[in-house]
Amino acid sequence: MLNIGILGAGTVGTGVINVLHQKSLEFENKIGSPIKVKSIAVKNIExxxxxxxxxxxxxxxPENVVNDPEIDIIVELIGGEYPAKDLIIQAIKNGKHxxxxxxxxxxxxxxxxFNLAKKMGVLVYIEGSVAGGIPIIQTLKRDLIANKVNSLMGIINGTTNYILTEMAQKKRDFSEVLQEAQKLGYAEADxxxxxxxxxxTYKLSIIVSLIFGNHVKVEEIYREGIDKISIRDIEYAQKLGYTIKLLAIAKHHDDGSYEARVHPTMINSEHPLASVNGAFNAIWLNGDCVGDFMLYGKGAGQLPTTSAVVADILNLAIDIKAKNILASSESHDYIKIAPIEKITSKYYVRLSTADQPGVMGIIGRDLGLSEVSINSLWQANTGEDTAEIVLITHPVTEANMNKAINLLKSSEGIKQINSLIRVE
Amino acid sequence: MLNIGILGAGTVGTGVINVLHQKSLEFENKIGSPIKVKSIAVKNIExxxxxxxxxxxxxxxPENVVNDPEIDIIVELIGGEYPAKDLIIQAIKNGKHxxxxxxxxxxxxxxxxFNLAKKMGVLVYIEGSVAGGIPIIQTLKRDLIANKVNSLMGIINGTTNYILTEMAQKKRDFSEVLQEAQKLGYAEADxxxxxxxxxxTYKLSIIVSLIFGNHVKVEEIYREGIDKISIRDIEYAQKLGYTIKLLAIAKHHDDGSYEARVHPTMINSEHPLASVNGAFNAIWLNGDCVGDFMLYGKGAGQLPTTSAVVADILNLAIDIKAKNILASSESHDYIKIAPIEKITSKYYVRLSTADQPGVMGIIGRDLGLSEVSINSLWQANTGEDTAEIVLITHPVTEANMNKAINLLKSSEGIKQINSLIRVE
Structure with missing residues (x-):
């Protein structure tokens, strides 16, 4: 018999309690002993x-739950930084998984x-913390154990993917789609x-701790939201064979350096991630053995997250009985992420210029001075005295791209830099 | 120290030997002890x-390897039914994992x-037997443990998916693409x-043993190949918003009945499986908690299969040390699959008819007599005195569909039933 204590009975907590109750016999058969929910900490008992x-x-x-000597596993589903963190620490100090x-x-x-857990000899399972029902943690830890993951790109936020999908499919503006998403419950009031x-970015920091083998500081991860993405950029992307997604990107380079960043990204529309639509999540990666690989599923919601949390509870129950030693061999140090200026990427640039001869020459000069070379370029007249130029560069460093943008901003004939989007 | 013996050093065996050698230190850190390849059985030693x-x-x-008392794990990579099966049985009898x-x-x-292994208290890990680098076995066993898998559809044969993709993208005939696939090494000489x-079908039988919780007899699984798929059907499918894939399908119905079948299937082109192209594999499923979920990756090849086999070796090493009890609680009985006549599906039918009034009435009569109702229908003149009619039915039982086809075959004005493809 294993006793569990649950902290929080909100959406996910309720799902976990119900599934553990409904399938209790089946689960008992699978793990060889019963699991009992001994107590549940909530704000409003009645x-x-x-x-x-x-x-x-x-x-x-909740402190009574984490201090209860009869409880073996604490399932923390309160969310937010505090008091959740303190309760987890206290529970680990009490020897609980x-x-x-x-x-x-x-x-x-x-x-x-994780360092405290290692010291105390307890296990900390976190499948539900990233991408809901998608078991990316166990997949990286167990199933891809033979691989060095060279690169990983994930759609790991359902709200922004829903918004970008709606914008692309219905040709509607960001603010309009956001408002509707809020009404439908796909986006929060704030x-x-x-x-x-x-x-x-939180989720990516957890994923990279597995593929890089050590922790990163979340504030070192470059972060850029989707609020500046315009319907115009989405349309250009489609014409050029690209799709704009908010991607969490991690790379482990052969020189030993690490890259981790989250930003709107143009990817080839043939890429498996490009057709991941609506509130779905997906994580694509390339491993040195497995090659290209992708997990796809629901990244949030009561039952998908319950699927992950209950799997953790049952697998933890199995691993406790078995005194699994996997955890104790893990390394828990910090590693450094390369600063965003050092990354190399292709860039999509959309800019408004005066509709006059010589502008193209100015663009070429500014880019050339910054060691940025152009892969392809389109020009469209947008009426009045303004032309719109869209270009995609060859791979360049972010530092050089920034230099080019700064030169362009102060050059004659360049009216405005409308968009700058990285291309994978 | 764990000693392993490897049977077979072909493509996958070579990959496994090399990866275990190249990453030996890293693996030793991960599992807490070294793994030694003690001996390898091959046909030609020199x-x-x-x-x-x-x-x-x-x-x-090879019998010397399976009888070696110092070997803890036998890694069988010979392939084919015999002598592989006898060697595995002998190894289990000798207490080897x-x-x-x-x-x-x-x-x-x-x-x-599995029954012998349960009796002997040893573990049998089979990740590499299904879908190469895609960890469908562990995902079903551990990560989706909280789920009842209601339905599953997989593209689990790379050769046929390559052929169907080439046919669809390049509008080329089956036999032409097959020949080219043989030249390129994507298809075997036979x-x-x-x-x-x-x-x-072999792979599906293994997958269903996990989602149904018990074994099935592979000969009970309905099996139909892709050799009758014509470019004309692929084109109609595209026009109607469908893609033709060879799908392995399993369903666990609420009434407790089980369905398992492999056949060419039309799926909506918006479905995530529809864009799985070339030699890639993917397994889509719907679980009662996780909802829609998909794994995508390379289903064959040296390194992807090595990824799965090495993961099994390392996870087995961890689980042996931990005396993991998961295996002993598994059930290993046979269950019955529903016969194909009992399944319910929509059907795509393409038939040639005389180009004369009244034919539509005959089709309507024959389908009506068989309780088959039409969802949509298209007619095209194909020259001479022949018309071509394509229709998609509402969901009907296979038995009724067969009855309708038999009636149509003997009806006046119906020249030929060209194609009959199930639609999911």
Whole structure:
């Protein structure tokens, strides 16, 4: 018999409690012993008592759950940084194993948590913290164990992917689609965490800790949201055979350097990620053995995240019984991410210019001075005295691209730099 | 220290030996102890001695490897039914754990092998036997453990997917593309196993043993190859918004019945499987918690299969040390698959008719008598006195569809039934 204590009975907590109850016999057969939800910490006991049929024990004192000597596993589903982080730390100090779906806590405090867990000889399972029902953590840890992951690109925020998909399919503006997404519940009232890519950056920091083998500081990861993406750029992208996605990108270069960044990216429309639409998530990667590989599924929502959390609980139960030693051999240090200026990428640039001879020469000069060379270029007249020029560069460093943009900004005949989007 | 013995040093065997050698230190760190390839059974010792730099011990007597008391894990990479099956059985009787990539042996003899392994208390890991680098076995076993998989559709044969992709993209005939695939090494000299879907059926039988929780007899799985697919059907499919793929399909119905079948299938071109092109494999499924989910990757080839086999070896090494009890709680009985006549599906039918009034009435009558109703229908004159009619039905049982086809075949004005393809 394993006793678990659950912290938080919101959307995911309710899903976990219900699935553990409905499938209890099946799960007992699979893991060889019963799992009992011993107590659940919630804010409002009365509200929750009435919504579960079972004889569950609720408390509004989460510290009582993490300090209960009879509890083996703490399932933390409160979310947010505090008090979740302190409760996890206290539970580990009490020798309890942890299952959590808390991306913010693991992203910011994974280093401390995993090192403490190693010291205490307990396991911390975090499948639900990244990409909901997509089992990227276990896939990287177990199934791709033979691989060096050279590069990884993920669509790991459903809200922004829904917005970009709607913009592309219905030719509608960002702000209009965002408002509708808020009405439909796909975006929060305060959408900052999704739109400005904090959410995706937390998740990427957790993913890279697995593929790079050590932790990174989340603030070192370059982050850029989707709020500046215009319908005009999406249309140009389509014409050129590209799709714009908010991608979380990680690369492990042969020289030993590490890259991690989250930003809107143009990818070839033939790429498997390009057809990942709506609120779906997907993680594509290239491993030295497995080659190109992709996981696709629902990155959020009650039942998909429940799928991940319950899998963690059951696999933890199996691994506890088996005293699995995998955790103790893991390394938990910090490594450095290369600064964004050092990355090399192709760039899409859209700029407005005066509609007069010589402008093309100015662009060529400014780019040439910055060691940026042009792969392809299109010009369209947009009426009045303005022309619009769209170009895609050959791979250049971000530093050189910034230099070119600064030169262009102050050059005669260049009215405005409308967009700058990296191309993978 | 764990000693492994490898049977077979062909394409995959060579990959496994090389990767274990190249990454030996990294793997030792991950699993906490070294792995030693103690001996390798091959047909021609001299040939192999010269192709590996290491001090490896080769033998042409595989029975010496499976009987070696110092060997903990037998990695069977010979392929084919015999002697591979007998060697695996002997190794299990000797108390050895097994890693195998042999789909034919596991498909035909999984029942016997897993029951013997359970009795002997050893583990049998088979990730490499299905879909190469795609970790469908572990994903179903561990990551989706909380789910009932309601339905699953897989593209699990790269050769046929390559052929169908080439036919669709280049508007070329089956036989022409097959010849080219043989030249390029994508299809074997005798392509029967791939083209007639034996390969995919073996793999499906292994997959369903996991999602249904028990074994099935491979001969109960309905099997239909791609050799009758014409470029004309592919073009109609495209016009109607469908893509033709060789799909391995499994369904676990709410009434407790099981469906498993492999045949060319029209799927909506918006479905994630529709854009899985070339030699890539993918497995899409719907679970009661996770919802829609897909794995995508390379289903064959030296390094992708090596990725799966080495992951099995390392995870087995971890699980042996941990005396993982997962295997002992598995159930290994046979369950029955519903016969193909009982399945319900939509159907695409292409038929040639006399170009005369009343033919449409005859088709309507024959379908109506068989309780088959039409969802949509198109007619095209194909010159001479012949018209071509393409129709898609509403969902009907296979038995009723067969009845309708038999009626049509003997009806006046119906010249020929050209194609009958199930639609998902």
């Amino acid at each position: 509200k929750h008592k009435s919504s579960f049929s079972d004889n569950l024990i609720f408390t509004d004192k 942890i299952v959590t779906a808390n991306k913010e806590v693991i992203s910011k405090h994974g280093y401390e948590i 959408p900052t965490s999704d739109i400005e890519a904090y959410d995706a | 040939k192999h001695k010269s192709s590996f730099s290491d001090n490896l011990i080769f033998t042409d007597k 097994i890693v195998t990539a042999n789909k034919e042996v596991i498909s035909k003899h999984g029942y016997e092998i 392509p029967t196993s791939d083209i007639e879907a034996y390969d995919a």
